[in-house]
Amino acid sequence: MTLLSAAATLTLVLYALSAIVTLLRLFRGPRAQDRVVALDFIFMVAMLVLLVLAIRYDSAMYFEAALLMALFGFVSSAALAKFLLRGEVIE
Amino acid sequence: MIVVEALVSLLLVFSGVVVFSSALGLWRLPDFFMRMHAPALLYTVGTWSVTLASILHFSFATGSLALHVWLIIVLLSITAPVTTVLLARAALFRGRQAGEALPEPLASSPAEGPVTGPASKQ
Numbered sequence: 177m178t179l180l181s182a183a184a185t186l187t188l189v190l191y192a193l194s195a196i197v198t199l200l201r202l203f204r205g206p207r208a209q210d211r212v213v214a215l216d217f218i219f220m221v222a223m224l225v226l227l228v229l230a231i232r233y234d235s236a237m238y239f240e241a242a243l244l245m246a247l248f249g250f251v252s253s254a255a256l257a258k259f260l261l262r263g264e265v266i267e
Numbered sequence: 268m269i270v271v272e273a274l275v276s277l278l279l280v281f282s283g284v285v286v287f288s289s290a291l292g293l294w295r296l297p298d299f300f301m302r303m304h305a306p307a308l309l310y311t312v313g314t315w316s317v318t319l320a321s322i323l324h325f326s327f328a329t330g331s332l333a334l335h336v337w338l339i340i341v342l343l344s345i346t347a348p349v350t351t352v353l354l355a356r357a358a359l360f361r362g363r364q365a366g367e368a369l370p371e372p373l374a375s376s377p378a379e380g381p382v383t384g385p386a387s388k389q
Contacts, residue, residue, distance in 0.1 A: 179269075180324075183276030190283030194290030201293050209358040210299055216350060217293060217306050220314070220343075221286060227317045227336070228279060231324050239336060246339055250346035257353035261360055 184232040188225065195221050212256045219249030271327045278320035286313045299358055300370055303351060310347040314340060 195218055202214040223245040230238035255265050285308055292305030318336050325333035362369045 178272070179276050180272050183279045187279040187283035190280075190287045194287045197287075197290040197294050207299060207358070207361065209354055209361065210302065212354060213299075213303060213306060214293065217290070217309065220306070220309055221290075223339070224282065224286065224309075224313060224317050227321055227339070231275065231279070231321055234328060236325070236333075243339060243342065246342050246346070250342075250350060253350045254346075254353055257350065257357045260357035261353070 181232060184228055187228050188232075191221050191225050191228070208260055209257075212253055212260070215256070216249055216253040219245060219252070223249065268327070271323060275320045275324045278316045278323070282313045282316040282320070285309070285316070289313065300355070303355060303358075307347070307351075310343055314343055 198214050198217045198221070202211055202218070205211040205214060223242045226238045226242040226245060230236065230242070259265050289305050289308040292308070293302055296302045296305060318340050321336040322333060325336070359369060
């Protein structure tokens with residue numbers, strides 16, 4: 177086990193722990209906006225997981241998936257915030 | 268090569284620690300408006316260090332400069348403030364409608380107009 181793969185494993189474990197903690201906030205969150213923040217956070221953690229996997233497996237194919245994930249995370253949380261603000265997404 | 272590998276590993280583990288502390292902030296802070304500050308750590312430091320690690324690793328693995336991962340930083344630095352402002356406005360609006368205690372408006376900011384929303388639109 178090389179240094180890099182050990183570090184990638186440790187980083188992935190830390191990411192998994194933070195995703196679990198955020199999942200608790202997602203279930204607990206007293207208001208809907210807390211849940212939206214937690215969902216956005218989990219999206220970004222998943223994007224970082226893809227970037228770390230790209231380094232771990234030395235493949236450039238993960239980059240597009242990470243980019244799409246960042247993009248869809250933004251679109252979904254913007255749409256959810258608009259829904260919380262106005263009651264509908266497209267008026 | 269071992270120096271680059273050690274640097275990449277250090278950046279990765281640093282981002283893992285930063286993201287975990289950001290998640291702990293999201294869990295432990297008492298108020299929504301305080302809690303909104305915790306993901307900023309992930310958006311800035313966490314993503315920057317993973318991206319720098321990725322650029323270093325792929326640049327030294329392929330022998331040419333691999334800057335395409337930079338796009339993610341550019342995208343996030345555009346979209347993260349927009350999401351934050353939208354969510355803050357949504358939380359203010361919903362808190363005002365529910366009659367909760369909200370943070371005071373800044374003293375130097377102009378007076379807020381009437382509350383707009385589905386109720387006052389018709």
